[in-house]
Amino acid sequence: MGIILEPHVSEDTLERYAMGLLPPPEAARLEEHLLGCHLCQDRLQETDDFIQAFRIAAPRVAEEERLRPQTKPGEWLRAALSGLFAWRPLPVAGALAAIALAVFLAMPDSQRIHPVQTRVLDLRAIRSDASAIARVSDQLTLRLDLEGLQPESGYRVEIAASNGRIVWSGEGKLEGPMLAVSPGTFDEPGFYWVRIVNARQQGSLLREYALEIRN
Amino acid sequence: MTSVRNDVGDAESNSQSMSTPETPSVPDGSQWRVLVERIQSGDNSAMEELYSLFSRGIRFYLCRQLGPQELDDKVHDTFLIVVQAIQRGDLREPERLMGFIRTVVRRQVAAFIDNAVHSRREQMDLETGVSIADNRQNPEQNAIIEQQAGIMKEVLDDISSRDREILTRFYLHEQPQEQICQEMNLSETQFRLLKSRAKARFGELGRKKLNRKSLNKLSMRNTAGS
Numbered sequence: 001m002g003i004i005l006e007p008h009v010s011e012d013t014l015e016r017y018a019m020g021l022l023p024p025p026e027a028a029r030l031e032e033h034l035l036g037c038h039l040c041q042d043r044l045q046e047t048d049d050f051i052q053a054f055r056i057a058a059p060r061v062a063e064e065e066r067l068r069p070q071t072k073p074g075e076w077l078r079a080a081l082s083g084l085f086a087w088r089p090l091p092v093a094g095a096l097a098a099i100a101l102a103v104f105l106a107m108p109d110s111q112r113i114h115p116v117q118t119r120v121l122d123l124r125a126i127r128s129d130a131s132a133i134a135r136v137s138d139q140l141t142l143r144l145d146l147e148g149l150q151p152e153s154g155y156r157v158e159i160a161a162s163n164g165r166i167v168w169s170g171e172g173k174l175e176g177p178m179l180a181v182s183p184g185t186f187d188e189p190g191f192y193w194v195r196i197v198n199a200r201q202q203g204s205l206l207r208e209y210a211l212e213i214r215n
Numbered sequence: 216m217t218s219v220r221n222d223v224g225d226a227e228s229n230s231q232s233m234s235t236p237e238t239p240s241v242p243d244g245s246q247w248r249v250l251v252e253r254i255q256s257g258d259n260s261a262m263e264e265l266y267s268l269f270s271r272g273i274r275f276y277l278c279r280q281l282g283p284q285e286l287d288d289k290v291h292d293t294f295l296i297v298v299q300a301i302q303r304g305d306l307r308e309p310e311r312l313m314g315f316i317r318t319v320v321r322r323q324v325a326a327f328i329d330n331a332v333h334s335r336r337e338q339m340d341l342e343t344g345v346s347i348a349d350n351r352q353n354p355e356q357n358a359i360i361e362q363q364a365g366i367m368k369e370v371l372d373d374i375s376s377r378d379r380e381i382l383t384r385f386y387l388h389e390q391p392q393e394q395i396c397q398e399m400n401l402s403e404t405q406f407r408l409l410k411s412r413a414k415a416r417f418g419e420l421g422r423k424k425l426n427r428k429s430l431n432k433l434s435m436r437n438t439a440g441s
Contacts, residue, residue, distance in 0.1 A: 011411075019389060032313045035272035035320075048279070049363055050417055054386045056360065057367035061379065120387060124280075147280065148325035175389075208332045 009033060009040045011047075018047045020122075020145065020177050027177075059119065122178070123194060123209040133212045136186050142211075143178040144196055149206055154199030157181045159211070162191045172196075186213045251309035254301045262298055270294065273320055280324045293323045366420045370413055378409055385410070 009017075009030055016022045017030055034040055119138040124145045134140055144157065157179065159168040167186075172179035179196065186192070196207040253261030274290050281289065297319050300306060306315050371379055381399055384390045396406050 019386075021389065028314075028317065031276065031317050031321075034275065035269055035313055035316055038271060041272065041275045044279075045275075046414075046418065049421075050367075050414055051386055052360065053363040053367035053417070054371075054382065056364035057371055058379070058383050058387050060364075061368055061371045062383070065376070120389075148321060148328055205332065205336065207328065208335065 008037065009043070011043075014040070014044050014047050015051075018044060018051055020143075022176070024177070055122075059117065063117065121211075123211070132209070133214060134186070135214055136189055139185055141180060141182045142194060143175065143180045144172065144194065144207070144209065146177050146179055146196075146207075149196070155179055155206070156197050156199040158195045158197060159183055160193045160195065161188070162193075167192070171199075189213045189215045245310070247312045248309040251301055251306060251312060254298060255304065257302075265298070266294060269297075269316055273316070276320050277324065281327055289323070289327065293320055296323065362424070363421065366424055367417060369420060370416045373416070374413070378413075381406070381409055382413060 013022065013026070013030060017027055022030065034044065117135075117138050118141070119134060120141045120143060121132045121134055122143045122145065123132050124147075132142075142157075146155075155172050157170060157172045158166050161167050168183040170181055170183070172181045174180075190213060192211045192213060194209045194211050195205055198204045198206055250261055250264060254265060270290060273293050274286060277289050277293065278286055297316055300315075300319065306312065308315075371382075374382075377399070381395060381401065384395045384399075385392065392403070392406060395401065396403060401409075
């Protein structure tokens with residue numbers, strides 16, 4: 001069962017709410033409407049699904065496009081090698097490839113070159129109790145959900161490694177109901193805790209999110 | 216069937232056509248008052264009525280904020296708090312029942328989060344750096360998310376790089392619509408059309424490919440009907 005609450009919420013408003021961009025008074029009215037309106041609940045769920053899928057797929061498509069070669073695969077390499085190794089090209093090229101592979105495999109993972117990619121990650125209020133995932137090569141901007149927190153005059157963000165060591169700290173920038181910080185890239189893969197602390201009350205912990213950094 | 220005018224955001228003019236036959240009429244302010252009085256007098260049917268009107272909405276909000284874990288318990292706890300508060304007379308303006316329920320639900324979300332943070336911190340204090348709770352999403356959720364991302368990739372592969380950039384600016388970088396339209400030389404209508412086409416395509420491919428609904432919907436439906 002549900003309730004008819006008319007008029008229903010517009011697509012734009014639902015999108016802005018889903019993206020955390022709706023001002024609190026409008027969000028309050030919308031949430032009251034959502035409590036009783038099944039139709040708008042379903043529409044918001046679809047909007048959430050769309051945005052979540054977009055935020056996963058779009059960087060993948062962009063990365064694929066970036067890595068897509070301009071010429072046919074292997075064409076430039078074949079042309080270069082044919083000039084250099086006019087005699088016995090196969091054994092020489094094979095040996096070079098084997099050496100390159102051995103060097104790459106012997107190299108610690110942290111020293112391998114990863115393409116740097118700018119990435120915006122939303123850390124929701126322990127939604128799904130899941131950690132957000134990024135890569136060591138990502139130039140990270142984190143947006144922390146302040147939903148449910150009492151308004152504070154000063155937030156500070158700390159990022160702690162799994163051994164408790166603080167690896168980054170700084171002031172956040174309020175973007176609607178989100179707090180944005182840009183810790184940049186992470187040197188080491190692993191689990192991290194992103195904490196919002198009260199800047200005034202001796203850094204008392206207000207909220208904590210899990211973040212996983214992968215190679 | 217009666218309906219309530221409830222000004223939410225910029226409303227759609229054709230919204231009336233979206234009402235479904237099984238949707239019951241909503242009580243107006245005076246009917247909320249009657250319902251509240253019946254609950255205060257211990258009328259069980261009034262509590263059932265309240266539950267049937269709001270349990271799905273409470274479930275939806277909690278699931279969206281906290282995820283599907285222990286959702287039934289959380290809905291039950293929240294509903295209990297609402298009923299007890301009404302019976303104690305904490306609701307001073309019965310016509311604001313929906314706002315009151317929203318406030319209770321939001322407080323519950325904040326309390327659940329605080330509990331989770333503190334229990335995790337206590338665990339960390341006991342075994343600092345030794346064990347980390349495995350709080351990743353479960354395989355089924357991951358599978359659904361990956362399926363949806365795959366569908367979205369198909370949608371994005373089918374559109375031009377310019378259209379992709381427009382959508383990326385909006386959904387990923389959260390640039391304002393006005394800025395995007397100005398910098399990409401777009402009219403507001405073109406911008407809306409691009410978004411709605413992408414959504415329609417995503418929905419269409421999703422219906423074709425996904426045989427089951429997302430876990431959230433599933434977990435909501437399980438108890439919404441009970």
